[in-house]
Amino acid sequence: MPKSTRENPADAIRRRLRPLRGQVWALGVLVASLTLVVVLWKMAYDRELRTSEETFISQTQDAADLLRQRMVNFELVAGGGISLFASVARPTPDQWFGYVDGMELHRRFPSVAGLGFTGYLRQSRLDELQDEWHQAGWGDLKVRPNLGGDRLAVVLYLEPRTPENLAVIGFDMFSDPVRRQAMEQAMSSGEPTLSGPVPLVQGDGQHSSDTGLLLYRPVYRGPEAPATPEARRESILGWVYVPFWVEDFVSEVLPERDLSFTIDDITDGSPERIFSRRPESAKPPAFSNAVEFENYGRRWRVQFESAPLAKAAPRLSSLQSILSLGLLASLLMYAIAWMLARTEARAQSIARRLTEEYRHSEERFRTAMEYSAIGKALMDARGTIVQANPAFGAIVGVEPDQLEGRPFDDLFEDPPGYRQTNDPVQADDGDGVRRETRRLHRQGGEPRHVQLTYAPIPGGEGTAVSGLVQIEDVTDRLRAEARVRALNRTLEARVALRTRELSQSNEELEAFAYSVSHDLRAPLRAIDGFSRVLVERYGDAMDESGRDYLGRVRSAAGRMGELIDALLKMSRVGRGALKTEAVDLSRMAREIIDDLRAGDPERADRVEVVIEPGLQASGDAALLRNLLVNLLGNAWKFTRDRDSARIELGREGDEFFVRDNGAGFPQDYVGKLFRPFQRLHAQSEFDGHGIGLASAKRVVQRHGGVIFAEGNEGQGACFRFTLATASDEAD
Known part of the structure; x- marks a missing residue:
């Protein structure tokens, strides 16, 4: 009986699955076509969305440009006021009223409160200006608030002459730090400058918010502004300014209520909200865009938000029909793919191509192994x-x-x-x-x-x-690293040796200071003691000259003891580790002044002391108190003969200063001030040891700063010093 042949199970499975390959391929085409349709629809959707967003961004740019353009109009209004000063050296209030009345500000710019002029003058000229104002028949000029500063910026003209604007006349704009910052920037640069948001003084309750802005343009003596900031400060007459309400200004420029946005002032780094208009709809906006621009010395950021998506991009709904057509086309492609998948020619072509690529890949690998400059080897398991x-x-x-x-x-x-x-x-x-x-x-x-x-x-x-293993010779590199490590160890040993030598030197200096204080005090006590015994026991046997000589000997011994104490005190200032912390110099100075007033009650009410608030420094609190005690104590002592004595502590830039109007000193001898025991005044005039300023200099140097003095004989003195930052002290 012939043997029956049985088919291999694996071959049978492959034979049964072979007719399904075409269906699988067609199904793949369907999935791919559907994916393509969805991708194309998504691309069209994104393109339409992008177009709507670009239109929105263009609208926001136009809105920001309108805001800047309106500010240019305000600059031109202020420029007209400057032209009046160019034609008239000093216009009167009536001339200013006539000029502003002809501009029709309320009709052209409803958000503008008026056009004004602020005069720049010293405190010493205030009485003269008030008399001149009164004699000219312009009424009483009452400056408020008068904080006693050396410089004032007083509002002299503000038109139109409404009751609210008349109440602003006499207001000192330097009393507000925001206004002062903008005015000083305009004065130094010679350019129009916009202030930060401030409450307008003439708020009349008719506006939703009293928050406003002020645009300043400086007025100088002469037809043109000086070339340098220093010259501009010297020739400044005042500022022509335009105050306006922010809410009215924005509503006037952008009246569309469907455009929501916020305006923030980001000049100083932290955003400060100027204006906000939010939509009534609870749906989230479709787009948002932030526009930042420079606005007369300030930097504004306008954050725009669009309407919800259905309103911001209405054409997106029409893309649904395109999606339906794409799905129908995918079904047609599925039918075509079913017919094409019946052939195997493409599969055979792909197989041949893969075989050829494998052969090329093998050749590339062998070439890379043979000609590589890096050592490579293949290993088995x-x-x-x-x-x-x-x-x-x-x-x-x-x-x-x-x-x-x-x-x-x-x-x-x-x-x-x-x-x-x-x-x-x-x-x-x-x-x-x-x-x-x-x-x-x-x-x-x-x-x-x-x-x-x-x-x-x-x-x-x-x-x-x-x-695969790669090999690289690193012998030279390891040897170089070993040499570097050996060199580092040598350097560390040298540093340790120098540190020990420096420590020994400091210990020897301290021992020497102790020896000086100990060995010199014993002879001084003997001199003083025996002199006192001579006076008590044999004073009657001496004439007046002998007793006078012994008195001088005892006075000199006491003086030398005080000098030794002062010398040791100064040496202690240079020793010990700094305990760096935040120090309130203003509070510390007030405490020292209170001690000086208590120790000298006769002068307590006759000395004017001005201490700038908020003076902060980083350093050793004990040493900084020693510094202020010496400087303020000197100022208190050397203003003794002044009827209207004045002492001032403040800061200019990075420099602290202590200024007085006392006896002063010749500037030619300023180099002797900070040397120990050097005095520019006789002991009979002003007592002291000549060690205070030397100690002050040592304290400043230990804090990484410098100290120097300015003075004129009979006109007072000014001591300026700097202190390093906390990071510098740590270094």
């Missing part, structure tokens, strides 16, 4: 070298043909995983790549250190090749 390139053979000193079949670890003196103290640590990147440094036993030469990189070959399990 047992660690035996299968193939090595010429660069590998050159590093180990063996021909590549002789390395085939040789265990890889036989090339090294140390076992696998062994690491010396200074060798790099083995590393594993987590993807099977491993690196280590080993000592190579190079034939025909000295041992070398090499860095090895092991990498597995994907799909190499069960084949003749399972891994």
Whole structure:
């Protein structure tokens, strides 16, 4: 009986699945076409969305341009006021009224409160200006608030002459730091400057908010502004300014209520809200855009928000029909793919192409191995070298043909995983790549250190090749690192030696200071004691001259004892570690002045002391108190003969200053002030040891700063000093 042939199960499964390949292919085409339709629809959707967003951004740019353009109109209004000063040296209030009345500000710019002029004058000229104002029949000029500053910026003209604007006349704009900052910036630059948001003084309750802005333009003597900031400050007459309400200004420029946005002033880094218009709809906006621009010395950020998506991009709804057509086209493509999938020609072509690509890939790999300048070797799973390139053979000193079949670890003196103290640590990147440094036993030469990189070959399990190793000679690099480490150890030893020598020198100086205080005090006590005994026991036997001589001896001994105490006190200022902390110099100065007033009650009410608030510094609180005690004590002492004595503590830029109107000193002798025991006044005029300013200089130097003095004899003195920042002190 003939044997029955049975079909292989694997072949049977492949035979049954073969007719389904076309269906699977057609199904793939359907999925791909549907994906393509959705992607194209999404692209059209995104393009329409992008177009709507670009239109919105263009609208926001136009809105921002309108805001800037209206500010240009305000600048032109202020420029007209400057032209009036150019034609009339000093216009009267009536001339100013006539000029502003002809401009019709309320009709052209409803948000503008008026056009005014603020005069720049010294406090000393205020009485003269008030008399002139009264004699000219312009009424009483009452300056408010008068904070007693040296410079004033008083509103002299403000038209139109409404009751609210008349109430502003006499207001000192320098009393408000926001207004003052803008006015000083305009004065220094000569350019129009916009202030930050402030409550307008003429708020009349008719506006939703009294918040306003002021645009300043400086007025100088002469037809043109000076070239330098210093010259501008010297020739400034005042400022023409335009005050306006923010809410009315924005509503006047952008009356559309469907455009929601906020305006923030970001000049100083932290945003400050100027204006806000929010939509009534609870739906989120479709788009948002922020526009930042410079606005007369201020930086504004306008954050716009669009309407909800349905209103901001209405054409998106029409894209639904396009999606339906795309789905129908996908079904047609599925039918076509079903017919094309019946053929196998394409599958055979793909197979041939893959075979050719595999052959090219093999050739590229062998070429890279052969001509690479990096040593490379292929190994099997047992660690035996299968193939090595010429660069590998050159590093180990063996021909590549002789390395085939040789265990890889036989090339090294140390076992696998062994690491010396200074060798790099083995590393594993987590993807099977491993690196280590080993000592190579190079034939025909000295041992070398090499860095090895092991990498597995994907799909190499069960084949003749399972891994690739790269080798790099790092002997010279390791030797250089060893030399650097040795040099660092030498430098550390030298630094330690110099530190010990400096510490010994400081200890010797302290011992010397103690010896001076101890050895000199004993003879001084003997001189003083025996002099006192001579006066008590033998005073009657001496004439007046002898007793006078003994009195001078005792006075000189006491004076020398005080000088020794002062010298030791100054030496202690230079020792000890700084305890850096935040120090309130204003509070500390007020405490010192209170002590001076209590110690000298006769002058307590006759000395005017001005201490700038908020003076902060970083340093040692005890040393900084010593500094202020010496400087303020000197100012108190040397203003003793002044009927209207004045002492001032303040800050200009990075410099602190202590200024007085006392006896002063000749500027030619300023170099002697900070030397120990150097005095520019006789002991009979002003007592002291001549050590206070030397101690003050040492305190400032310990804080990384400098101190210097300015003065004129009989006109007072000014001591200026700087203190390093906290980071500088730490360095």
